[in-house]
Amino acid sequence: MSVKIAAMPSNRRAQPQAEKRAELISAARDLFVQDGYDPTPMNRIAQKAGVTPNTIYWYFKDKDELLLAVLDALLQEDMAAYDPVSQWPLADQMVWLVGRLRQTSTLMATVHSRIRVSPALNEWHDRFHALVEALLLAQLPGPLPPASRDAEIRIICFAIEGLVSHQIDPVTTRQTCEALAARCLVLAGR
């Protein structure tokens, strides 16, 4: 009887589903960034997205997976915004990155504290670090001795994380970034 079967592609509902997912991610993102992960109940996320709390569990396995989707969205935006910045002087790039990540610093802290408890978050965190290190590697001046080069990248990476996670005034932030960049110049051919 039902002759529509062949005419209706199986992914007919794929688009609406992706839209609903995006709405949930957007709602969670706003609340996570503003209030933090733990203080935000699934309750409020659902309410903001106009659904019942348990509906979220049709789209995401649990709260951590929702956080993961939010982190991916934020990272993608950061990457897109970084594109023109990649031409700036190294110290300016660091200052920019710190200011950018600072807006989601509460989520960075959450990621660190949940690494031991969520393998998925641990994986995301590793990918994130690999990405930042790759960016820094491309920006380091001249031919550095590869032994010290890796150490330098780690130091810069950790310093940026520290600047982000502690609230440090703009002047101090800039001084620290300048010191980091200056050091690379010293280590290179001088």
Place this chain on the structure above:
Amino acid sequence: MSVKIAAMPSNRRAQPQAEKRAELISAARDLFVQDGYDPTPMNRIAQKAGVTPNTIYWYFKDKDELLLAVLDALLQEDMAAYDPVSQWPLADQMVWLVGRLRQTSTLMATVHSRIRVSPALNEWHDRFHALVEALLLAQLPGPLPPASRDAEIRIICFAIEGLVSHQIDPVTTRQTCEALAARCLVLAGR
């Protein structure tokens, strides 16, 4: 009738109270370090100390204040253990400190993620950083230009925090600490 009033000092129960407090802190400390702060219910702490959960609230205002007491205890031990280490070469001191803090890295992450939510923890964190920075200042070689000196201390401090909070193998840890120490020597009179 009761003539003992004058003979009984008002702090007669101070010692037992302090002991019970110490027992609770010890129980919480073991569980927090082993399982983490959030995954440890007040339930289990009380059970380990042989009391009812609500008894804890006679000694501590809430779970955060209990964490604070645990952090103070850990910090005091670290300070005592540091005493002989203070004579070592700078890089060795850093490696030692990283190894030491790593054993409680889960609590460090918890502190960072709860800074925004608990003013008391925020205060403790500030004191902790001031202390580490003071230690580093005393260890820095020669007369550094004070402008760059502060930046160096911050960078070392953040790098140590990064080494602690990410699981990094011993070789890499040492390389990073050597690089940090070498940098100070370069900045000093050479």
Place this chain on the structure above:
DNA sequence: ACCTGAACACCGTTCAAGT
């Protein structure tokens, strides 16, 4: 496939009541 109402298990915290 998609969503809901109702419930479950757990947890931090409180409070009236005991000694």
Place this chain on the structure above:
DNA sequence: ACCTGAACACCGTTCAAGT
């Protein structure tokens, strides 16, 4: 002062039931 039994409010998650 010190401790408990019982309860409260909240929260992540599940599940049977609807469409």
